[in-house]
Amino acid sequence: MARSKLKRLLARMVPSGDVVESTVKSGLWVLSQNAVGRVIQLVMLVILARLIGPAQVGLIGIVLLTLSALKQFTNLGFNAALVQQREENVDGHLSTAWVLMGARGAIIALSMVLAAPFVATLFGEPETTAMIRVLAVSPLVLGLKNPGVVYFQKNLEFHKQFVYRISGEVLQFVIAVGYALVWPTAWAFVVAYVVSNVFRALVSYLIHDYRPRLSFDRDVAADLVGYGKWLTGTSILYFLYSEGDDAFVGWFLGPAALGFYQYAYRLSNAPATELTQVVSSVMFPTFSKMQDDLSVLRDAFLKTIRINALVAFPVSFGIVVVAPDFVRTFLGTEWTPMIPVMQILAMYGMMRAFTKVFGSVWKAVGRPDYVTKLSAVRVVLIALLIFPLTQRFGTVGTAGLITGLYVFPMVPLDIYVMKREIGTGYGDILGEAVYPFVAGVLMAGGVWAVRSTLALSPPFSLALSVLVGAALYLGLMGLFESLFDVGIKQNVDLVRSSFSD
Structure with a gap:
């Protein structure tokens, strides 16, 4: 009886109906995703703060600033461009977007490897060189994630996005806390961040059946870049002010x-x-x-x-x-x-x-x-x-x-x-x-x-x-x-x- 009620409740929770009804249901899924994800993140941060202290937390900040700067300076705005498209089916755009995002991920990763010693010198923290280079794995693998996950947002299928996002958050928490309990250093966060993002990239192919091909359409790329160029500028400026x-x-x-x-x-x-x-x-x-x-x-x-x-x-x-x-x-x-x-x-x-x-x-x-x-x-x-x-x-x-x-x-x-x-x-x-x-x-x-x-x-x-x-x-x-x-x-x-x- 209880199981059947739960199934009916979950069925009602799947975004459906008109735009208003789908929006309300999607909002509750995203609320759940953000609430659960944020609680996991905050608990992890509190535990790490206790275990590793402000100075080591500052090293994590330097490493993440490097990654964030390169990501924001190369943000092409493709997801927003695909969501904004009036057409419901954007499969014809996805392979080109995948190629471009893969190239972006490789550029970010290479840039991090090369920039690491200079960043470490700028902040006077040589230990961050190795951390930044290890963290470079994340943009490389995330650049190759399944582009079909954009449909979760475009079609208001946020119940699927919930699974995609929260699974990575849980894994990151477990690894970061477990590592810090044994070795209380900033490496706890770095290792957990990389492993969780590799996991997310793999899950993206399990949770959506779209499969990108190694193909490139110049017209599609021009369309995506034409919309996303302003978002690229916004991302750069966002990094500078935030x-x-x-x-x-x-x-x-x-x-x-x-x-x-x-x-x-x-x-x-x-x-x-x-x-x-x-x-x-x-x-x-x-x-x-x-x-x-x-x-x-x-x-x-x-x-x-x-x-x-x-x-x-x-x-x-x-x-x-x-x-x-x-x-x-x-x-x-x-x-x-x-x-x-x-x-x-x-x-x-x-x-x-x-x-x-x-x-x-x-x-x-x-x-x-x-x-x-x-x-x-x-x-x-x-x-x-x-x-x-x-x-x-x-x-x-x-x-x-x-x-x-x-x-x-x-x-x-x-x-x-x-x-x-x-x-x-x-x-x-x-x-x-x-x-x-x-x-x-x-x-x-x-x-x-x-x-x-x-x-x-x-x-x-x-x-x-x-x-x-x-x-x-x-x-x-x-x-x-x-x-x-x-x-x-x-x-x-x-x-x-x-x-x-």
Whole structure:
């Protein structure tokens, strides 16, 4: 009986029906994928932080920065180009994309091998030379993964993508923790990363029946490159504004400071941005299907940022309040220098999460250049200000710069471009953030008052803060819904109806 009910539930969970129903079901699969994957990643990071310490974590940061730089500088944007195509069947494009991605992977791998000693010299950490060269295996094998997995996103088949992604996350966790328990060094992460990506490449052929051929079509390549060129520029700029600060901190302040800064970023941004990444991942293909009807697209966009605000705001304000207890409980006292950085970056994560879906709309309507151009503005401003602020205030200054620039001018510019593209106003967009923002501030104030009054030890204070915060926020949003019809009930009813018989 229980088994049959489970089968019926899983059958209902498979994305099907009209665009709205498929989108809702896909969103739940991506939510599950990101939630499970992020929990696995965070637990792994916490365990590694305890086992290997900030300096070794900083070495991991240097190695990953090298890989990330080469990946972003050679990102061809082919997946987004294939998803954005109006045609449902893109098999004719896949073999060419596979050849190009394989060549890209080989170039990245060779570049890492050659660049390794120079990167090690730049950061003054010779041990990273061998780590970078071993990590070069990952882009090589992932470049040859089955290109058919793009259909998981294009066709909203996120239940299959769940299996593909989570299997690799689980394997990485097991290997990294097991290795660190025996040999507590940065190599634990490097070895686990490589093995898990080799595994993912193999799984891609088991989970999708498409088989690429060694063929190349110049017209198809020109079509893919024509769309993806703006995404290539965006990826380069994304690295400069999202990880350029990491590289600067590692070079200017050293590996330990880099370890503090990267962990502060990951822990402060992960809950809000990963949950809203779910929405953005699902909505890009959905927006692409709506690209010819701006009124429908505009309505879907506003509903999406409402969901993002409902999730991101309470989580981010909550992180600001509980950061001291969290760090002392899970990472230990040697990690306390990252607390103020974590609190500042939580606000950055909140705003990133709220505006996450903007880029999905621009890509869906064929204007990925907006993302590139706005990213260029941010990169220039960071380049002008990062040295004096980091020199004066350390990693707190770096975090303050990244957050402050997002408040102004980036968010106002994002909203201005969205208004011009699909006709939404400042009031329409900011109106979706008002009630979650007010509820988040009041929640944070209530949690802070309870913590200050009771003065419990960090583990108990953390647990109580989470419970009080959740109760306060849900109560406040329930009150706002009953008084002002915020739209929560409408969203809940939509999800419920998608799973009804």
